[in-house]
Amino acid sequence: MAEPRIVVVGAGPAGIRAAEVLATHRLPLVLVDEAPKGGGQIYRRAPDAFRRPYAARYGFEADKAQALHDAIDRLAGRIDYRPSTLVWNVFDRHLDTVSDGRTGRIAFDVLVLATGAMDRVLPIPGWTLPGVYTLGGAQIALKSQGCAVGKRVVFAGTGPLLYLVAYQYAKAGASVAAVLDTSPAATKRRALAGLAASSGTLAKGLYYWAWLAARRIAVEEGVTDIGIVGDEAVRAVRYRRDATEKSIPCDAVGMGFGLKSETQLADLAGCEFSFDPPSRQWLPERNADGESSVPGVYVAGDGAGIGGADAAELWGERIGLAVAARCGRAPDAARIAAIDRGLASLARFRAAIDRAFPVPPPETWSDRDATILCRCESIRIGEAKAAVRDFALVEMNRLKAVTRIGMGRCQGRMCGLAAAELLARDTGQPLAAVGRLRGQPPVKPMPIPWTTEA
Ligand SMILES: Cc1cc2nc3c(=O)[nH]c(=O)nc-3n(C[C@H](O)[C@H](O)[C@H](O)COP(=O)(O)OP(=O)(O)OC[C@H]3O[C@@H](n4cnc5c(N)ncnc54)[C@H](O)[C@@H]3O)c2cc1C
Numbered sequence: 001m002a003e004p005r006i007v008v009v010g011a012g013p014a015g016i017r018a019a020e021v022l023a024t025h026r027l028p029l030v031l032v033d034e035a036p037k038g039g040g041q042i043y044r045r046a047p048d049a050f051r052r053p054y055a056a057r058y059g060f061e062a063d064k065a066q067a068l069h070d071a072i073d074r075l076a077g078r079i080d081y082r083p084s085t086l087v088w089n090v091f092d093r094h095l096d097t098v099s100d101g102r103t104g105r106i107a108f109d110v111l112v113l114a115t116g117a118m119d120r121v122l123p124i125p126g127w128t129l130p131g132v133y134t135l136g137g138a139q140i141a142l143k144s145q146g147c148a149v150g151k152r153v154v155f156a157g158t159g160p161l162l163y164l165v166a167y168q169y170a171k172a173g174a175s176v177a178a179v180l181d182t183s184p185a186a187t188k189r190r191a192l193a194g195l196a197a198s199s200g201t202l203a204k205g206l207y208y209w210a211w212l213a214a215r216r217i218a219v220e221e222g223v224t225d226i227g228i229v230g231d232e233a234v235r236a237v238r239y240r241r242d243a244t245e246k247s248i249p250c251d252a253v254g255m256g257f258g259l260k261s262e263t264q265l266a267d268l269a270g271c272e273f274s275f276d277p278p279s280r281q282w283l284p285e286r287n288a289d290g291e292s293s294v295p296g297v298y299v300a301g302d303g304a305g306i307g308g309a310d311a312a313e314l315w316g317e318r319i320g321l322a323v324a325a326r327c328g329r330a331p332d333a334a335r336i337a338a339i340d341r342g343l344a345s346l347a348r349f350r351a352a353i354d355r356a357f358p359v360p361p362p363e364t365w366s367d368r369d370a371t372i373l374c375r376c377e378s379i380r381i382g383e384a385k386a387a388v389r390d391f392a393l394v395e396m397n398r399l400k401a402v403t404r405i406g407m408g409r410c411q412g413r414m415c416g417l418a419a420a421e422l423l424a425r426d427t428g429q430p431l432a433a434v435g436r437l438r439g440q441p442p443v444k445p446m447p448i449p450w451t452t453e454a
Pocket residue numbers: 009010011012013014015032033034035039040041042043085086087088114115116117118119135136137139161164259262265300301302303307308309310312443444
């Protein structure tokens with residue numbers, strides 16, 4: 001019997017480990033990634049000409065980065081690896097792709113979606129000003145281009161990435177004006193016991209915090225009402241702490257309120273989703289093998305729920321083993337049991353992270369009617385509120401139809417979760433009740449292709 005056509009989307013920790021297992025079992029596969037080099041977000045690679053050493057670029061994670069890069073380099077000659085290729089649609093067991101201006105189509109019997117995550121952005125005043133970056137964007141500038149996003153940068157939001165990126169900037173010699181965390185210190189202290197489930201990661205987080213404090217970089221916790229001040233460019237960040245209004249001059253901001261899973265392809269593949277209260281988002285359902293509700297479609301890594309890079313590698317391997325067994329290869333029960341134990345431990349740590357760095361509720365955002373909610377379509381918070389009131393809207397896709405929120409180039413990847421939070425608040429419903437924006441192709445902005453492959 002012919003081997004099934006296997007496609008893995010995403011060459012980050014999850015996708016690379018899945019591909020590695022499949023290749024080891026001599027299963028032919030296609031590995032697709034929109035990035036020019038494998039590694040994913042955390043282990044993003046710099047252009048060839050850049051010589052910054054691994055330790056400088058990846059810090060404590062240098063060995064893991066090197067191991068993953070070695071793995072994809074070894075794989076590249078053995079599998080059909082297609083970098084710089086965006087998957088923009090899933091339809092009828094085919095993927096639609098675009099690469100270097102050419103569209104293409106890849107048929108699959110088994111699909112592994114390892115599409116990762118992106119920063120969660122909230123519509124705070126001034127967030128669309130030039131000079132405001134996501135935390136991830138600010139980190140990418142540093143990691144892959146070796147440059148800072150400004151001369152004096154404020155990092156604002158919440159989550160482990162907030163402290164990590166501030167540390168990486170300061171360590172690289174950039175001027176960090178302040179770190180503003182919406183999560184109060186007491187909230188984090190309460191989560192400490194759970195965070196100890198991964199003592200090494202906890203120690204790293206505490207180290208970043210202490211390193212910043214030792215250099216007298218202001219770290220403010222429990223801040224609310226963050227707003228970015230400026231007209232043509234960023235001039236300052238204002239915020240409130242303990243009922244006191246404060247302001248810090250700066251010329252750039254890195255902002256992020258945790259991560260959100262990139263689930264659009266799973267949606268287009270027809271996977272069932274369910275609401276995940278801790279992360280306040282809808283996620284594709286999966287069984288212990290990582291298989292979604294659609295037979296043969298697997299979801300791995302952060303794209304199926306934020307778990308971190310170590311969990312992503314384990315999920316990739318776990319799914320690789322499940323797919324290999326599906327293709328008739330002998331299952332490795334001992335390794336599967338070990339992976340499952342590792343994933344269970346990391347899941348406990350993740351739950352504590354969610355408790356330590358909760359998504360701040362809308363009443364703390366300083367949301368103003370004039371603030372842009374949907375950047376692509378230039379819809380302000382006040383316009384959304386008026387539509388909700390005038391049309392008695394209670395559901396996200398109706399909100400989209402009436403206002404165009406989430407209908408622009410980003411397809412709601414930026415504004416969708418925030419719009420849902422506001423709709424839930426304004427209609428007095430639980431977040432799960434307002435639903436989610438349905439995925440639409442193209443899932444990401446793409447060039448207008450000039451050639452179509454046969
Ligand atoms: C910007 C950013 C920076 C981060 N930095 C850190 C950090 O410094 N330290 C840390 O511990 N964690 C960090 N994280 C979290 C960490 O990256 C993840 O936990 C980990 O990388 C998850 O691995 P993954 O394989 O699931 O996804 P990723 O590493 O995100 O890999 C997903 C891959 O899928 C590709 N892809 C996505 N959609 C498509 C598509 N439609 N078509 C083709 N390819 C696609 C992407 O190009 C990417 O290479 C960061 C996350 C983000 C979003």
